[in-house]
Amino acid sequence: MVSHRRLAVADPAAPLTDGGFNPHARAVHIGTLTLENGAALPDVVMTYECWGELNDDASNAVLVEHALTGDSHVVGPVGPGQPTAGWWPGLIGPGAPLDTDELFVVAINVLGGCRGSTGPMSLAPDGRVWGGRFPHVSVRDQARAEARVADALGIAHFHTVIGGSFGGMRAAEWVATFPHRVQRALVVASCAAAGADQIAWGHTQVRAIEADPDFRGGGYLEQGVFPTSGLGLARQIAHTSYRSAHELQERFGRESQGADRTLDGGLFAVESYLEHHAAKLVARFDAMSYVRLTQAMATHDVGRGRGGIEPALRVFGVSSSSPRSTPIGCSRSVPPPTSSGLTGADGCVSSTRRTVTTVSSSKPTRSRRSCARSSPGRSRPRRAASVPWRDGGRSRHLG
Amino acid sequence: MVSHRRLAVADPAAPLTDGGFNPHARAVHIGTLTLENGAALPDVVMTYECWGELNDDASNAVLVEHALTGDSHVVGPVGPGQPTAGWWPGLIGPGAPLDTDELFVVAINVLGGCRGSTGPMSLAPDGRVWGGRFPHVSVRDQARAEARVADALGIAHFHTVIGGSFGGMRAAEWVATFPHRVQRALVVASCAAAGADQIAWGHTQVRAIEADPDFRGGGYLEQGVFPTSGLGLARQIAHTSYRSAHELQERFGRESQGADRTLDGGLFAVESYLEHHAAKLVARFDAMSYVRLTQAMATHDVGRGRGGIEPALRVFGVSSSSPRSTPIGCSRSVPPPTSSGLTGADGCVSSTRRTVTTVSSSKPTRSRRSCARSSPGRSRPRRAASVPWRDGGRSRHLG
Numbered sequence: 001m002v003s004h005r006r007l008a009v010a011d012p013a014a015p016l017t018d019g020g021f022n023p024h025a026r027a028v029h030i031g032t033l034t035l036e037n038g039a040a041l042p043d044v045v046m047t048y049e050c051w052g053e054l055n056d057d058a059s060n061a062v063l064v065e066h067a068l069t070g071d072s073h074v075v076g077p078v079g080p081g082q083p084t085a086g087w088w089p090g091l092i093g094p095g096a097p098l099d100t101d102e103l104f105v106v107a108i109n110v111l112g113g114c115r116g117s118t119g120p121m122s123l124a125p126d127g128r129v130w131g132g133r134f135p136h137v138s139v140r141d142q143a144r145a146e147a148r149v150a151d152a153l154g155i156a157h158f159h160t161v162i163g164g165s166f167g168g169m170r171a172a173e174w175v176a177t178f179p180h181r182v183q184r185a186l187v188v189a190s191c192a193a194a195g196a197d198q199i200a201w202g203h204t205q206v207r208a209i210e211a212d213p214d215f216r217g218g219g220y221l222e223q224g225v226f227p228t229s230g231l232g233l234a235r236q237i238a239h240t241s242y243r244s245a246h247e248l249q250e251r252f253g254r255e256s257q258g259a260d261r262t263l264d265g266g267l268f269a270v271e272s273y274l275e276h277h278a279a280k281l282v283a284r285f286d287a288m289s290y291v292r293l294t295q296a297m298a299t300h301d302v303g304r305g306r307g308g309i310e311p312a313l314r315v316f317g318v319s320s321s322s323p324r325s326t327p328i329g330c331s332r333s334v335p336p337p338t339s340s341g342l343t344g345a346d347g348c349v350s351s352t353r354r355t356v357t358t359v360s361s362s363k364p365t366r367s368r369r370s371c372a373r374s375s376p377g378r379s380r381p382r383r384a385a386s387v388p389w390r391d392g393g394r395s396r397h398l399g
Numbered sequence: 400m401v402s403h404r405r406l407a408v409a410d411p412a413a414p415l416t417d418g419g420f421n422p423h424a425r426a427v428h429i430g431t432l433t434l435e436n437g438a439a440l441p442d443v444v445m446t447y448e449c450w451g452e453l454n455d456d457a458s459n460a461v462l463v464e465h466a467l468t469g470d471s472h473v474v475g476p477v478g479p480g481q482p483t484a485g486w487w488p489g490l491i492g493p494g495a496p497l498d499t500d501e502l503f504v505v506a507i508n509v510l511g512g513c514r515g516s517t518g519p520m521s522l523a524p525d526g527r528v529w530g531g532r533f534p535h536v537s538v539r540d541q542a543r544a545e546a547r548v549a550d551a552l553g554i555a556h557f558h559t560v561i562g563g564s565f566g567g568m569r570a571a572e573w574v575a576t577f578p579h580r581v582q583r584a585l586v587v588a589s590c591a592a593a594g595a596d597q598i599a600w601g602h603t604q605v606r607a608i609e610a611d612p613d614f615r616g617g618g619y620l621e622q623g624v625f626p627t628s629g630l631g632l633a634r635q636i637a638h639t640s641y642r643s644a645h646e647l648q649e650r651f652g653r654e655s656q657g658a659d660r661t662l663d664g665g666l667f668a669v670e671s672y673l674e675h676h677a678a679k680l681v682a683r684f685d686a687m688s689y690v691r692l693t694q695a696m697a698t699h700d701v702g703r704g705r706g707g708i709e710p711a712l713r714v715f716g717v718s719s720s721s722p723r724s725t726p727i728g729c730s731r732s733v734p735p736p737t738s739s740g741l742t743g744a745d746g747c748v749s750s751t752r753r754t755v756t757t758v759s760s761s762k763p764t765r766s767r768r769s770c771a772r773s774s775p776g777r778s779r780p781r782r783a784a785s786v787p788w789r790d791g792g793r794s795r796h797l798g
Binding site: 199251 | 594663
């Protein structure tokens with residue numbers, strides 16, 4: 001288990017250049033953020049990756065929101081500072097559904113995470129790592145931090161905001177908080193407010209991490225330890241809760257792992273699968289970030305302080321089932337909670353692949369901002385592309 | 400947390416009299432049991448409670464199988480050595496669905512548990528507590544141990560075997576192992592073989608307990624500690640997995656616990672509910688028993704070594720959906736797994752109460768064995784009674 005040693009501590013004084021965790025990621029200083037709970041989070045740095053060119057009137061920007069253990073690396077290979085390949089390969093690029101011949105695509109590492117944006121691994125004003133002292137942030141806080149990144153990039157409104165699972169929560173919150181800054185939203189396998197079961201599952205995961213004696217109240221980093229066991233168990237709980245009984249049965253049934261004798265306590269294949277995913281996450285993710293992000297998911301409610309979910313989404317100018325906001329369920333994972341508040345969310349499909357049609361825009365007239373890795377100018381025919389929404393069983397970033 | 404201090408260590412030398420944990424429970428020495436995995440478990444003691452009188456030809460015996468954290472105390476009050484009231488109040492008694500004017504009802508504490516029958520808290524031949532050294536037992540081993548209790552009581556066959564959840568697994572195993580000793584079986588919210596999701600959930604619970612530094616490889620009792628945190632977390636995982644998202648949402652929604660400010664990390668009501676149930680279980684149940692029983696559930700498969708589930712149940716003389724075996728789902732909890740192998744199991748009902756008709760028998764002609772607490776001789780009209788199948792949200796024994 002490599003755990004935290006692989007993860008550097010973000011430097012709030014980092015310049016607004018390439019840097020941070022992923023050499024392709026860029027950083028924006030957004031100053032002090034006053035959180036929903038009243039706490040002030042100073043010197044916030046947000047990191048992002050982008051593809052394509054922002055056009056002259058900044059009308060072609062798309063925001064892609066990553067899930068719980070994902071990051072800004074939506075597409076692209078593993079590399080230095082980037083332990084995982086892109087979590088939605090084929091989504092972004094010339095001729096891809098998010099066609100960088102036309103669109104400027106931005107993916108921002110979430111506030112409170114551990115992939116470059118300010119979070120529990122960052123330094124607090126006293127020069128020490130935040131750790132367990134990192135304040136509770138909400139999904140609304142996260143969307144507001146992202147809006148400041150958009151401000152810095154000169155993006156007044158997004159052509160489309162798209163996100164799945166935890167990323168879908170932020171997409172929904174964007175719609176409710178900045179209705180005039182979002183033209184379209186695509187919310188996949190997510191909800192407008194966390195349901196009681198999501199809160200319960202999150203609770204067991206947070207408890208698993210907190211109960212690890214190496215958690216040290218979140219102060220493990222300064223003490224040279226890491227709650228490997230607790231974070232691994234949290235991942236196992238999460239992974240099981242994401243999967244339907246039917247899917248697990250289909251994939252693993254009652255098979256034992258190799259020659260293991262289950263009657264003697266040997267592992268079943270599904271147990272080995274959970275252990276494998278636990279080990280993988282522990283090697284690349286921070287435990288305190290996992291706690292704060294899980295807690296953010298629990299408090300997610302676009303209706304808070306807005307008279308409820310329906311009024312909150314009405315501000316977007318349309319009902320929640322309007323074409324402007326497209327909720328999508330995932331047939332291979334557990335369905336979105338009944339409390340999703342996104343009335344179209346029951347429109348599940350039967351395939352593990354879904355067709356995402358090209359999100360089109362007017363072609364860029366003049367480049368205002370470009371991302372070096374895209375290949376601007378190479379015009380390709382627009383097409384409807386079949387893109388795999390990563391089946392969580394094989395995904396590194398679900399949740 | 401009172402934990403293990405409340406639980407005495409069973410004495411394998413206890414006489415075949417009232418005694419053990421519950422003064423109403425009785426003990427049977429069944430000798431050495433050779434387990435499915437080949438291990439020999441010596442000096443096995445099984446404890447049970449009973450109600451009513453066994454008739455002359457021993458044709459009126461009913462076996463009630465308890466769930467994971469239940470015990471032989473199906474009905475009756477809290478008392479010395481009995482920390483919980485009966486888990487199915489009203490089920491057994493004169494005029495009740497299991498009418499003790501006619502029936503002799505037996506409930507046996509499961510092998511490997513912590514309520515009197517031999518388990519990890521019992522003494523091993525070396526005079527020390529078994530603890531983590533207690534062998535892996537299977538549901539089939541448990542049914543075979545129970546059959547020896549039936550032998551000792553002079554019961555050649557049961558009029559009915561009834562059980563829910565883990566108790567239903569033992570009922571199903573009775574049917575497959577002793578088809579000629581079971582006339583009818585009632586399997587509630589259970590399955591013929593554990594599905595991959597049940598195995599996965601069990602795995603996370605076992606890991607939660609094992610990861611507690613006070614577990615000490617199962618040797619905590621001798622070291623004067625108890626894995627309170629781990630067992631509590633296991634209970635929270637189990638409790639959440641038993642509940643449907645819909646039920647949790649209906650009961651708790653997004654309510655905070657009292658004046659807790661959830662945006663500052665305060666608890667939601669559903670979190671407090673989980674903590675409450677964890678604390679309750681930890682005060683009365685043994686961690687190593689929880690581990691071994693959870694592992695027994697994972698290996699549950701009536702079809703093992705019998706050519707599969709269908710052939711195994713065919714030995715019962717009928718198909719699995721026959722009137723002789725009645726599988727019932729519970730609408731308020733998650734449905735039985737798709738792999739249940741009990742084809743009638745999808746017959747869920749919409750109420751939290753279900754009608755259990757009287758299980759009738761010929762009246763006892765002469766008493767061969769009686770249980771003092773029943774009131775024999777007081778004949779009451781036979782009736783169909785509406786008996787609550789304890790809603791898990793309020794139940795202490797689900798699972």
